[in-house]
Amino acid sequence: MKTFIALLRAVNVGGTGKLPMEDLRALCAKAGFRDARTYIASGNVVLRSAKSEAQVKKMLEAALLGYAGKPVGVLVRSAAEMREVLATNPFADSPSNRVVAIFLDEVPPGDALAHAKNQRGERIALGRREIYVDYADVNGMRDSKLQIPAAKAGTARNMNTVAKLAEMAGD
DSSP: OEEEEEEESSSSBTTBSOOOHHHHHHHHHHTTOEEEEEOSTTTEEEEEESSOHHHHHHHHHHHHHHHHSSOOOEEEEEHHHHHHHHHTOTTTTSOTTSEEEEEOSSOOOTTTGGGOBSOSSOEEEEOSSEEEEEOGGGTSGGGOOOBOGGGTTOEEEEHHHHHHHHHHHHO
């Protein structure tokens, strides 16, 4: 069995996509995943499965559709990939709560940074299947007007969350 980290999009953010973490753990168990553990209420779950990453994504999205009655996007990483996201953070010199990795299903397009709009001091870098953004110089993500079209289907987690998920996946 492999350990995976599943990151749900638009769950418990701004009053939308309500999903109690207890329900998420139960949903994972019912879908056949083992040892599901959640971290904070924004849709992070560490689970174990003999399935592939693609199968985990498909199964979890189907279970969430049945639960929510609408599609809920899921991004999946192995434990090793989550550790790599943390280790290759190009903005390790900034506060970890001001740097996010925007997780994507695919490799970001090479021209993704050229198409970013409203950049006002944010630093941006491409990762393997992530886009890193440092919001330290704009007083955080909340005040930023940055738009990255290539990140539209992704979901962001700050480096504190990435570190905790990597730690949980290693337990």
